[in-house]
Amino acid sequence: MKAQALHGHLDALLLAVLERGALHGYAIIEALRARSDGSLDLPTGTIYPALRRLERAGHVASTWSTVNGRERRTYELTDSGRRALAGERAGWREFSITVGRFLDDSPATPA
């Protein structure tokens, strides 16, 4: 998938991934890649800052732990994050319907 097309929807994706359970940053990247069949392969420079943004906003909370000598920061959805996710979903629905109205009806769509 064309990169940098996520604009404005990355936060929603991160919240959606964390909805299924707490994960650390690296695992989030892998979850996004897996659940999108490889379409979404985001660099660390994209998601680490995004996670800190979400934490500053109070939508996720992080806890450090050491696994096999490697430092891990595990992120978890907060209540605020769950509410934000609901809003993002509503926003996505409206956005995709609206844009789809212009881009989905291709000039030659068969029945």
Place this chain on the structure above:
Amino acid sequence: MKAQALHGHLDALLLAVLERGALHGYAIIEALRARSDGSLDLPTGTIYPALRRLERAGHVASTWSTVNGRERRTYELTDSGRRALAGERAGWREFSITVGRFLDDSPATPA
């Protein structure tokens, strides 16, 4: 609709609107508003620069005319623009499917 969510898809919308026929800037804004039932009410500061971008890229061509003493710049899709639109449509399809996989299946979707 939440503003600035268009990120990356505005060009596609403009091309899609012009696909149905040449329009001038102001009319494009109205067409977007009409076809989206008012969801898309873009300010002139958004679309005029965007149109110039598209013209620089060769996707649209403009011609000036004077109607009722008012200057109009009418934009028209070029062949390159038509090709770009096809690409944007394909990109949108992939994007909406991918993001939708995370945001459409809400945890409590009834049958």
Place this chain on the structure above:
DNA sequence: GGCTGACAAGTAGCGTTGCTACTTATGAAG
């Protein structure tokens, strides 16, 4: 005549966002 509002186009400057490229560090495999 003077005012307001719709029509029509434009620019300057800002803030957000995601990306590229880079650094640091551990453990396993060769």
Place this chain on the structure above:
DNA sequence: CTTCATAAGTAGCAACGCTACTTGTCAGCC
């Protein structure tokens, strides 16, 4: 001893759309 997967991070950049503003004509109203 080097390379690769795991794990986290930062600095700086470029793109995008928005706010706020300017310029100008024409129609309708008082």
